[in-house]
Amino acid sequence: MTPDFDVCIVGAGVIGLAIARQLSRHYSVLILEQADMAGSETSSRNSEVIHAGLYYPPGSLKETLCIRGRELTYPFCQQFDIPHQKTGKLIVSPSAAHPELERLQQTAKRLNIPLHHLDSQQIKQMEPEVAAAAALWSPETGIIDSHQFMQALQHQAEQAGALLVCRSQVTGAHSSGPLWKVDVETPDGPWHIHCRAVINAAGLQAISLMAALEGINTHTTDTSVHTNTRIPQLFPARGHYFSYQGKSPFRHLVYPLPEPGLAGLGIHATLDLAGQLRFGPDVEYLDQHTAFGPSRYAVSADLRSQFAGAIRRYWPGLDENNLHAAYAGIRPKLSAPGCPAVDFVITRSDISTPPIWHLLGIESPGLTSALAIAELIEKKLAAEIG
Ligand SMILES: Cc1cc2nc3c(=O)[nH]c(=O)nc-3n(C[C@H](O)[C@H](O)[C@H](O)COP(=O)(O)OP(=O)(O)OC[C@H]3O[C@@H](n4cnc5c(N)ncnc54)[C@H](O)[C@@H]3O)c2cc1C
Numbered sequence: 001m002t003p004d005f006d007v008c009i010v011g012a013g014v015i016g017l018a019i020a021r022q023l024s025r026h027y028s029v030l031i032l033e034q035a036d037m038a039g040s041e042t043s044s045r046n047s048e049v050i051h052a053g054l055y056y057p058p059g060s061l062k063e064t065l066c067i068r069g070r071e072l073t074y075p076f077c078q079q080f081d082i083p084h085q086k087t088g089k090l091i092v093s094p095s096a097a098h099p100e101l102e103r104l105q106q107t108a109k110r111l112n113i114p115l116h117h118l119d120s121q122q123i124k125q126m127e128p129e130v131a132a133a134a135a136l137w138s139p140e141t142g143i144i145d146s147h148q149f150m151q152a153l154q155h156q157a158e159q160a161g162a163l164l165v166c167r168s169q170v171t172g173a174h175s176s177g178p179l180w181k182v183d184v185e186t187p188d189g190p191w192h193i194h195c196r197a198v199i200n201a202a203g204l205q206a207i208s209l210m211a212a213l214e215g216i217n218t219h220t221t222d223t224s225v226h227t228n229t230r231i232p233q234l235f236p237a238r239g240h241y242f243s244y245q246g247k248s249p250f251r252h253l254v255y256p257l258p259e260p261g262l263a264g265l266g267i268h269a270t271l272d273l274a275g276q277l278r279f280g281p282d283v284e285y286l287d288q289h290t291a292f293g294p295s296r297y298a299v300s301a302d303l304r305s306q307f308a309g310a311i312r313r314y315w316p317g318l319d320e321n322n323l324h325a326a327y328a329g330i331r332p333k334l335s336a337p338g339c340p341a342v343d344f345v346i347t348r349s350d351i352s353t354p355p356i357w358h359l360l361g362i363e364s365p366g367l368t369s370a371l372a373i374a375e376l377i378e379k380k381l382a383a384e385i386g
Contacts, residue, residue: 001179001194005030005163007381008182008195010170010209012038014146014370015362016201017153022374023199023381024160030193031162032184034169039150042203043367045297045329047241047270047281050074050084051365052113052140054104055258055265061344066365067111068372070140073149076371080152082145083273089141089253090123092132092314100257104136114139129249131316141253145273146367153370173198173213175353196385197355199377203362204291204332207234210349210358232345232360235333236291239264239281240299242307243326248277249315256314264331265364267310278326279311285337291330299325334361344369346376355384 006027009016017038020031035041050070056062077084093101101117108115116137118126123135154164171190172183179194202209211231248271256266264283271277282303290296308320334342345360357377366373 001177003179003196004193005195006385007197007199008032008170008180008193009199009201011201011203011206012154012164012166013041013043013201013203014039014150014153014367015043015203015359015373016199017150017157018370018374019199019201019377020157020162020164021153021160022371022378024157024162026378027381027385029157029162030195031157031164032168032170032182033164033166036166038154038164038166039147042329042332043150044146045327046146046364046367047268048143048146048272048367049089049253049270050086050142050144051368052089052115052138053111053365053368054107054113054115054138056365057343058107058110061346062365062369063111065344065369065372065376067113068375069365069369072371072375073144073368074142076152077144077149080156082148082152084142084144085273086139086142087252087271088137088139089255090118090127090130090132091136091138091255091257092123092130093134093136093257094132094313096120096133098134098257100259101134101136104257108136108138127250127252127254129317130254130314132314143253143271143273144367149367170202170209171212173356178354180354180356197381198357200356200358201362204234204236204330206332206358206360206362207232210360213356230347230349232334232342233336234288234291235336236286236288237264237331237333238284238286238291238296238328239331240284240303240307240328241278241280241326242299242304242323244277244279245322245324248275249317250277254314256310267307269311269315279307279323280326281329282307282310283331285333286330296330297328299328301325331363332361333363344373346373346380348380355381357381
């Protein structure tokens with residue numbers, strides 16, 4: 001049987017779109033997206049920061065793909081006129097000799113990423129409103145318009161012949177000989193396509209989709225099932241944002257020092273490309289029901305005083321009345337509350353089937369890493385289908 005497409009990509013977030021752009025140069029590509037449009041989930045609900053790559057365990061996928069992704073993303077933005085700015089970022093410390101300052105400096109040295117120590121006087125010159133005893137200045141950090149980034153990826157994929165079909169939910173796939181038969185549900189009824197390879201880039205739903213594609217139930221409470229099948233468990237963690245009404249007192253991104261065991265980087269100050277200041281994200285683990293329910297992206301105004309407390313640690317002059325509930329995104333975490341962060345998982349499960357790659361736990365720095373993840377998938381696929 002002739003395949004309809006070489007590759008079927010499930011999910012048109014930034015990861016699926018970046019992979020589609022990369023693969024469409026050599027293969028025929030179909031992207032299936034269950035929502036009305038591309039990029040409407042996690043990829044448009046984040047801090048839009050291009051990370052330097054300082055925070056991740058040595059040699060992890062998060063570290064290597066973040067650094068490679070950053071190296072690819074800035075030139076991509078320049079070449080294709082994607083609004084972005086290398087704003088730089090201050091990582092501020094309440095004490096002059098915090099062990100985390102030293103640890104980050106060692107990481108920067110190991111990775112050859114520029115990072116400069118600043119004393120309180122230098123901080124005042126750079127950001128007069130920030131109160132901190134010491135800081136690290138990361139000039140490689142920046143911001144990007146995630147929407148225009150995704151539009152460019154989609155446009156380039158489509159120009160190379162890729163087809164994006166929205167309102168199409170992948171519900172299963174079965175291997176038959178060298179091909180996959182992929183089952184798709186649409187408002188007009190079910191259909192299916194045949195392809196040579198499947199890429200599962202379904203974000204928060206990637207784990208449940210992996211189970212559906214493999215015919216395994218992830219909703220069991222029997223943990224041995226996860227171990228045997230190597231399907232990890234999802235711990236969705238919502239991050240809320242508050243926007244700041246008024247002129248931003250900051251010109252750079254301002255982050256607190258990461259606290260060990262914290263599931264995020266701490267409530268930080270980021271700017272969008274219009275100069276609008278926003279704060280977030282915090283970390284709230286959700287049960288599965290809430291994570292996939294209609295109010296999953298709700299931001300309660302009650303969080304305001306909690307945000308104000310965290311922000312005042314580095315900006316004592318904050319007027320809390322200027323904080324307004326803005327938006328939320330959900331991290332597809334693979335680590336339970338209080339447990340160390342888990343790396344990205346990019347896995348080819350059953351090697352007896354035609355190629356199928358699952359991208360699991362693509363939380364931050366996924367936006368920064370998107371172009372590098374696409375490169376990696378292209379290499380893996382080329383090794384299998386040529
Ligand atoms: C609060 C927060 C802040 C972040 N900040 C940053 C940051 O500053 N910098 C950074 O580098 N990264 C950041 N990230 C991480 C980054 O946003 C993600 O890693 C990235 O957006 C993941 O993209 P994705 O394509 O995997 O997922 P998504 O954008 O969620 O896309 C997956 C798509 O798959 C579709 N889908 C799901 N199931 C199916 C199905 N069965 N059939 C068809 N379609 C399906 C969904 O509708 C969705 O459109 C942040 C994340 C969060 C939550």
